[in-house]
Amino acid sequence: MLAAVVRESGKLETVEVPDPVPGPGQVLVDVEAIGAGYVDVMISRGQYPGATGGAGTVPGVEVVGRVRDGDLAGRRVLAFAGDGGYAEQFVTGASAVLPVPEDADATEVAALGMNAxxxxxxxRRASAAAGDSVLxxxxxxxxxxxxxxxxxAIGADVTAVTSSxxxxxxxxELGAxxxxxxxxxxxxxxSYDVVIDTVAGPGTASYLGLLGGNGRYVLAGAAGGMPSDDVVATLLRDFHRSPSLFAFSLNSVAAPDLLRAWEEVTALWQRGELTPVIHDRLKLGEAAHAIELVERGTPFGKVVLLPR
Ligand SMILES: NC(=O)c1ccc[n+]([C@@H]2O[C@H](COP(=O)([O-])OP(=O)(O)OC[C@H]3O[C@@H](n4cnc5c(N)ncnc54)[C@H](OP(=O)(O)O)[C@@H]3O)[C@@H](O)[C@H]2O)c1
Structure with missing residues (x-):
């Protein structure tokens, strides 16, 4: 099969590799669409917490496709794993798949995927509610x-921090x-009731300082690097306002809770309250270009790779 492999140079190259073989409790998925995101940049650099990554790795943590074998054979799924997604076939645990409607566009599902x-x-972790100011x-x-x-859609007043x-x-247009x-x-x-932060980096403490009374800050990513060391000092300085700081990773969500959340997301999408935003659809052979775009922060929304 075709797969995009990280070379010693750190660049991706799309080449023929042996087909993966599922082990006990795993499924083989024929891939229809691949979500490309910042996680893949970190895995390719060998910088993703808890993963080896680097040279020899096939990045890619989420695909949409159809299960080929076992109890789930024939099911259309959104499937997750620690790597291996930039490929025509994907192996993961049978419990790491979520249902995808038969009539759904694979590209759109990949653009929702783990991001949604x-x-x-x-x-939800921030208990964001109608009337809250959310940054x-x-x-x-x-x-x-x-x-x-x-x-x-919750009814919050949204401030979007962006770069142009x-x-x-x-x-x-999306609601900010x-x-x-x-x-x-x-x-x-x-000041804000809630901050959702996928950037972190040196600015984290400054943004944390924007929380109003009983404000909630969710650190859900680090596209700008690890948070600065002054985060705890900021929390203590603002102690009188009772701020809360949460770290959130999907890796910690139990399978039944993930399924429930996916059903909720799918329902919001089908009601038109959530629209996938696709920056570009690229071929698997263009994986190196895709990851460079993501690394530079160019995409607005999601880059989706198509295996064929
Ligand atoms: N919590 C989880 O379970 C989970 C799951 C998946 C991914 N993640 C993490 O979440 C983060 C974002 O993922 P993503 O796929 O949304 O990434 P992405 O598509 O690359 O978006 C990140 C955005 O952050 C902004 N940005 C990038 N570098 C920045 C910098 N140095 N300073 C300030 N803003 C910067 C840019 O937006 P603007 O130009 O519009 O500001 C960029 O588009 C990554 O660290 C990823 O590993 C977490």
Whole structure:
């Protein structure tokens, strides 16, 4: 089969590799569409917490496809694993798959995928509610565009932090009522009930300091690097306002809770309250280009790879 492999140079090359063989409790999925995201950049660099990654790895943590064998044979699924997704076939645990409607467009499902689950569950972890002011960092990214829509659907007042006027205009169309251009100033002047942060990096403590009384901050990604060391000091400085800081990873969500969240996300999509945002559809042979786009922060929404 074809797969995109990380070379010693750190670049991806799409080459023929042996077909994967599922072990006990695993399924083989014939891939229809592959979600490309910042996780793949970190895995390719060997920087993803808890994963080896680097040279020899086939990145890719989520695919849409059809199960070929075993009890789930014939089922159309969204499937997750630690790597191996940039390929025509994908092997994962039988419990790491979620149902996909037969009539659903595979590209759209891949653009929702784990990003929609993170957006939905991060807002829930923050107990985001109607009337809350919600600030989203990394708003133009794969997770951010969906968080913007879901926060608006809850009835929150959304401030989207992004990197250009053009991205800001698109985020307004998705439900943001305020845009903050991070390239022109360090942080907004207002305070917020909720911050959903997929960027982290050196600015984390400054954004944490924007929480109002009983504010909730969910750290759900690190596209800008690891959070700065002054985060705890900021929490203690603002102690009198009772801020809460949560770290959130899908890896910690139990399978039944993930299934429930996916059913909720799918229902929101089918009701038109959540729209997948696809930056581009590229061939598996263009995987190197796809990951370079993601690394540069160019995409608005999700890059989807198609195996054929
Ligand atoms: N919690 C989980 O379970 C989970 C699951 C999947 C991914 N993640 C993590 O979530 C993060 C985002 O993933 P993603 O797929 O949404 O990434 P993405 O599509 O690359 O989006 C990240 C966005 O963050 C902004 N950004 C990038 N670098 C920045 C910097 N240095 N400073 C400020 N803003 C920056 C950019 O948006 P603007 O230009 O619009 O500002 C960019 O589009 C990654 O770290 C990923 O590993 C977490």
């Amino acid at each position: 689950l993170v957006a939905h569950l991060a807002l 989203i960092r990394g708003a133009g990214g794969g997770i951010g565009v969906l968080t913007t829509q879901l926060a608006r 006027q053009a991205r800001g205009e698109r985020l307004r 009522s305020r845009i903050f251009d991070r390239t022109t100033a360090e942080v907004p002047a207002e």
